[in-house]
Amino acid sequence: MKTLKPVNVAIVGGGWTGLAMAKEITGRTSLSVLILERGAPRKTSDYAAGMDELDYAIRVRMMQNIADETITHRHSMRDAAVPVRQYGSFLPGSGVGGAGEHWNGHSFRFLETQFVLATHLREKFGAAHLPENLSAQDWGVTYNDLEQYYWRGEQMMGVSGKAGNIRGQKLAGGNVFEGPRMSEYPLPPLKTTYAGLRFKEAVEKLGYSPYPHPAANASEAYKNPDGISRAGCAYCGYCERFGCMIGAKAQPTNTLMPILAKRKTFAIRTGCWVRRVVHKDGRATGVQYVDATGEEVFQPADEVVMATFTLNNVRLLALSKIGTAYDPMTAKGTLGKNLTHQVGGASTRIFFDVPLNAFMGSGALGMMIADFDGDHALSGSEGIVRGGTLSVGTSGNRPIASWGGYPAGTAKSNWGSEWKAASLAWRDKVSGVGFTGEHLAYRQNFMDLDPQYTDRMGDPLLRFTLDWTEHEHRQRVYAAEIQTKIARAMGVKFEEAHPAPVKYNVVQYQTTHIQGGAVMGASPETSVVNTNLQHWDVPNLWVIGASAFPQNASGNPTLTALALTYRAADAFIAPHTSRSKGAA
């Protein structure tokens, strides 16, 4: 194996968190930083020619090639795991910028109670009234600790929205259930569509508090504190699974890379597949990877930062034999514990009598309510301890995926003349009131290495043991009742949702919010990394990203992953302040 010239910091993964870390370190110290990215380089000018639904949204061309690496899944320890052979329930990104290139731009702050969830739930409901096998944990940091870092992320991306709580003052039109923020959003909200207006009017009639989705899709031209300028959103409808062709959606390649590319202490190598973090006597010494030519190389480094997607952060730790594997039987060990996804899926379909022109849209464009988020609306009699948000979104309907919507019973078959006529009659008139709920962590949902299936290199795949519980079913039932109320108040034709208990399904897309496995916390007994995202056993190894979330909130994870990264960067940089160069 070839050994390369040492660097100060090797970062595995060139997505949001890896690039944000690199920018902070190279901006505020003289350390040399190298990013190893498995995928290809990317830039804004690539993206106009990628506005193709088939290749990018259906065949998911921007994702990791699943032929090279996937996960296996089983519903419980009693079952045999099989590989996820084609993408379905979530879509891991690849290439410079990672999934931050083809995300929708939803940029939420998590509720204050989320960060102290275990303590909060015990206090509010009593330990005896919590769901069976709950393994909720406090994060070890509070909302107040993170506020300044949230703000840094929002400014960097130019988040568009309306604040509902500034320094404790509740403001109509924003999310009044949110923790206090120090400032209004950097940009005003995106424009509102017809469907969004109808939702807004209906929930206001019901006494709820609607607000526009906070969006990293810039509502107008924006210059961030780093001096990076971006255009305002064109509402073209090609966000999710696409890179933004005008750079209006904040992406790592249009916010962080332009700065990093100019720094002499920064380098990024693409096509590099990291297979192991090399360590000795409790210190990481570098990373071992296969480069674009297929050669196996060792890159020595003083510090290693793992900034890949949740799946690979956890898998790389396991393959590198760092930490103690979690054992669900004894609940001992920490690596792989608290695997969570997101609770959604049973939206109430609504049918308008007029066209929506829903081919127009933006990734995070929509109206929502947080009246049933967290547990502020729950008394304990509902059978659930956490809820979620409800919304109508308009992210842009593309013709293949949106074809075939009509009220149940309008056509007997899903092919043929009658089906075609029904689909044409209801074309562009169908939408949905959706629910996005918190997914609690349970003792039995975890990740480990699969004993049978391997990746292209011959390394074991990551195995998910994951299923929905009664709590998630009840969350969906709870949400469906509210969805019905809203749909009725909207005055549209709708289909009442009656969610049946379901098993976890790898085929249907849900969200790409996979959390946990290398969770953060205040004690090495219950967490993999400390509150600075530093590995408890290997202090010069930093494991950043949503793998650190002890459980999932209702909001999308990116902004919180970024906030934690900024906080980790401050801790990383502190010992090097003698060499500090000031602002990043």
Next chain:
Amino acid sequence: MRRREFLTVPAAALGGTLLYTLAREPMRLQAQDGSVNIPLRFFSAAEARVITAACARIFPTDSTGPGATEAGVVIYIDRQLAGPYGRDKYRYTKGPFVESVPEHGYQGKETPREIYRAGIASLGGFADLAPEKQDATLRSMERTTFFQMLRSHTIEGMFCDPMHGGNAGLIGWQLIGFPGPQMSYRDEIDKHHGLPYRPKPVSLQQVVGHPVHGWEEEKDS
């Protein structure tokens, strides 16, 4: 290499701008006697005839407008199967292959090419059956992987960008009022409430001003 086969269709049946939308291999196109020969990449002419007939039952040409035949869905499917997708270059295909619960999706070893070959063989003389018989045949195989794939591919071929071989002459997008990939709706997004806003459809090539190639054109590395 097998002898290249052709699909012969009446020029008027496809889109209406056939020569333009299929111009990727213009030398091979022959518009003689009102018909054109389209070079097939995967199907034999006989197989293409069966798929054309089946797609025409899934997405028929009828009083509500054009269907799979006019959109050139069979050409779309032929190209997909000839490309990396057809050979499962983007699916995890390491064994062992074990059947599992429905929540784990298709776990089989067969590639889309193999599924089509076997599926077409099982359809036998389908193309010569009366429409009612054709529907009954398809109805009996609705739960098969082949039929579900064929149905999905038919919808894809109706509404994909024409660079993929389907949606000939943007006929699918015209049918449903989809304008294609437009650069900006900034001045339109909050207008037209309750009223149809239907810009004239454009293809991706028209929008970006240069030819764009689909993933199916990518050569194996």
